[in-house]
Amino acid sequence: xxxxxxxxxxxxxxxxxxxxxxxxxxxxxxxxxxxxxxxxxxxxxxxxxxxxxxxxxxxxxxxxxxxxxxxxxxxxxxxxxxxxxxxxxxxxxxxxxxxxxxxxxxxxxxxxxxxxxxxxxxxxxxxxxxxxxxxxxxxxxxxxxxxxxxxxxxxxxxxxxxxxxxxxxxxxxxxxxxxxxxxxxxxxxxxxxxxxxxxxxxxxxxxxxxxxxxxxxxxxxxxxxxxxxxxxxxxxxxxxxxxxxxxxxxxxxxxxxxxxxxxxxxxxxxxxxxxxxxxxxxxxxxxxxxxxxxxx
Amino acid sequence: xxxxxxxxxxxxxxxxxxxxxxxxxxxxxxxxxxxxxxxxxxxxxxxxxxxxxxxxxxxxxxxxxxxxxxxxxxxxxxxxxxxxxxxxxxxxxxxxxxxxxxxxxxxxxxxxxxxxxxxxxxxxxxxxxxxxxxxxxxxxxxxxxxxxxxxxxxxxxxxxxxxxxxxxxxxxxxxxxxxxxxxxxxxxxxxxxxxxxxxxxxxxxxxxxxxxxxxxxxxxxxxxxxxxxxxxxxxxxxxxxxxxxxxxxxxxxxxxxxxxxxxxxxxxxxxxxxxxxxxxxxxxxx
Numbered sequence: 349x350x351x352x353x354x355x356x357x358x359x360x361x362x363x364x365x366x367x368x369x370x371x372x373x374x375x376x377x378x379x380x381x382x383x384x385x386x387x388x389x390x391x392x393x394x395x396x397x398x399x400x401x402x403x404x405x406x407x408x409x410x411x412x413x414x415x416x417x418x419x420x421x422x423x424x425x426x427x428x429x430x431x432x433x434x435x436x437x438x439x440x441x442x443x444x445x446x447x448x449x450x451x452x453x454x455x456x457x458x459x460x461x462x463x464x465x466x467x468x469x470x471x472x473x474x475x476x477x478x479x480x481x482x483x484x485x486x487x488x489x490x491x492x493x494x495x496x497x498x499x500x501x502x503x504x505x506x507x508x509x510x511x512x513x514x515x516x517x518x519x520x521x522x523x524x525x526x527x528x529x530x531x532x533x534x535x536x537x538x539x540x541x542x543x544x545x546x547x548x549x550x551x552x553x554x555x556x557x558x559x560x561x562x563x564x565x566x567x568x569x570x571x572x573x574x575x576x577x578x579x580x581x582x583x584x585x586x587x588x589x590x591x592x593x594x595x596x597x598x599x600x601x602x603x604x605x606x607x608x609x610x611x612x613x614x615x616x617x618x619x620x621x622x623x624x625x626x627x628x629x630x631x632x633x634x635x636x637x638x639x640x641x642x643x644x
Numbered sequence: 645x646x647x648x649x650x651x652x653x654x655x656x657x658x659x660x661x662x663x664x665x666x667x668x669x670x671x672x673x674x675x676x677x678x679x680x681x682x683x684x685x686x687x688x689x690x691x692x693x694x695x696x697x698x699x700x701x702x703x704x705x706x707x708x709x710x711x712x713x714x715x716x717x718x719x720x721x722x723x724x725x726x727x728x729x730x731x732x733x734x735x736x737x738x739x740x741x742x743x744x745x746x747x748x749x750x751x752x753x754x755x756x757x758x759x760x761x762x763x764x765x766x767x768x769x770x771x772x773x774x775x776x777x778x779x780x781x782x783x784x785x786x787x788x789x790x791x792x793x794x795x796x797x798x799x800x801x802x803x804x805x806x807x808x809x810x811x812x813x814x815x816x817x818x819x820x821x822x823x824x825x826x827x828x829x830x831x832x833x834x835x836x837x838x839x840x841x842x843x844x845x846x847x848x849x850x851x852x853x854x855x856x857x858x859x860x861x862x863x864x865x866x867x868x869x870x871x872x873x874x875x876x877x878x879x880x881x882x883x884x885x886x887x888x889x890x891x892x893x894x895x896x897x898x899x900x901x902x903x904x905x906x907x908x909x910x911x912x913x914x915x916x917x918x919x920x921x922x923x924x925x926x927x928x929x930x
Binding site: 503581607 | 654683
């Protein structure tokens with residue numbers, strides 16, 4: 349077993365379906381096969397898929413919850429302070445009719461209503477937002493899955509907890525949710541380096557630009573993997589050159605890759621030359637990361 | 645009628661199919677509700693006729709001339725957004741959820757709330773009708789509300805212009821923005837692909853859509869990539885009584901259409917795939 353470096357790498361993309369999960373699972377497999385113990389966190393909590401590719405043993409699972417107010421109507425004076433304090437419009441009140449209701453779907457669990465209430469009429473209960481599950485995959489390599497409960501307003505709390513569960517030591521890979529909104533930011537903000545996976549099409553390029561702009565404001569180190577290289581057009585290469593963004597790797601468009609992936613197979617399995625590419629990329633990321641730490 | 649095109653998994657071809665639908669019939673209103681990564685404007689280059697600021701939420705900000713560093717706000721914040729950085733109370737923009745509790749309890753009134761106002765809704769004209777789209781600023785939440793604004797605008801325009809069909813390109817995922825996209829539409833079209841992840845996500849998506857009692861259709865895109873998986877998906881849909889609207893084969897011209905800023909039927913009108921999409925669309929409309 350190699351003494352693993354401490355690094356957190358997020359694998360992300362603005363556009364969905366560009367190959368985030370392909371890169372995450374194959375990088376994870378490669379590292380683990382090459383004696384690097386690795387933790388993969390599936391942060392795509394709306395549609396987690398990493399476990400489709402691995403057989404693992406469930407070692408731990410628990411629910412992530414948030415607090416939701418419960419109003420004791422016998423104590424409530426219908427003063428409306430809780431309604432005024434709630435910044436999410438989650439408390440509906442009609443004082444003349446003595447009606448007060450918590451709209452749980454809108455509640456973010458901030459606790460402002462409890463603070464507002466002067467009549468001790470508000471207590472809190474736990475409401476499930478989803479589950480965090482840890483699976484042993486191989487010696488010292490684990491997958492942590494964040495899975496949002498269907499119908500919950502935002503996956504952010506489950507994602508945050510799954511990343512916390514991974515700790516801060518060793519190699520941690522974060523398979524990020526698509527887009528550049530809140531769930532994406534919460535995932536990449538904790539990473540040392542971000543791999544952006546894109547495809548050489550106008551949609552891919554447009555979403556890549558948006559991701560890059562976001563990572564710039566976050567002051568993150570990043571590089572790009574072009575998946576399905578060879579289809580589409582070349583504009584993306586010009587963009588990378590112009591912006592001095594490192595091209596970490598190209599994965600050719602290949603029907604065999606697509607077919608193996610579709611069956612839930614690890615593409616780099618039994619392909620040492622492909623694993624070699626992932627390892628080279630990983631080492632170059634370690635180097636870039638070390639350089640930037642020196643600068644700091 | 646309103647037709648929403650969604651897909652649990654990203655990259656299954658949802659936007660390509662929405663774009664195709666938008667150019668098949670007479671005039672349409674096209675609503676791009678994938679507000680986190682709106683893309684259809686690239687194909688259709690709509691005119692800029694209307695722009696509306698969307699306030700997606702608020703962030704707390706400290707006035708350090710008033711702050712006494714007492715730390716009360718940090719003790720109340722449930723989002724771990726307030727901490728001491730270099731002995732100074734600091735609010736993290738990323739972690740702040742905008743609940744305003746800190747601002748309300750601060751004894752010196754040092755904290756105020758700033759609107760997050762970088763998100764936009766746009767409306768304009770494209771070559772086959774009207775187009776409405778939203779763009780959520782990076783890091784913002786609450787995209788479900790922006791989806792509603794885009795859809796309301798689309799309905800308003802459809803009424804004013806006397807246009808029958810509204811095509812809605814939805815977001816990936818199964819969260820709040822997807823639910824806002826499908827609420828109250830006439831037909832939901834789920835675009836999937838024959839991969840294990842695709843099937844897995846389709847199941848999670850149907851778990852939600854089935855609660856809404858909407859006419860639901862499934863399109864299996866790139867079906868020939870894995871015909872066994874296609875069969876599995878077909879059997880699954882049959883078992884729960886969901887109609888397969890059609891299967892589309894993998895065609896490299898689909899990407900070429902996009903590269904040339906055309907929808908599939910615009911780029912290759914006489915091809916098999918265009919014919920199939922036309923049939924699917926007629927099916928769904930009737």
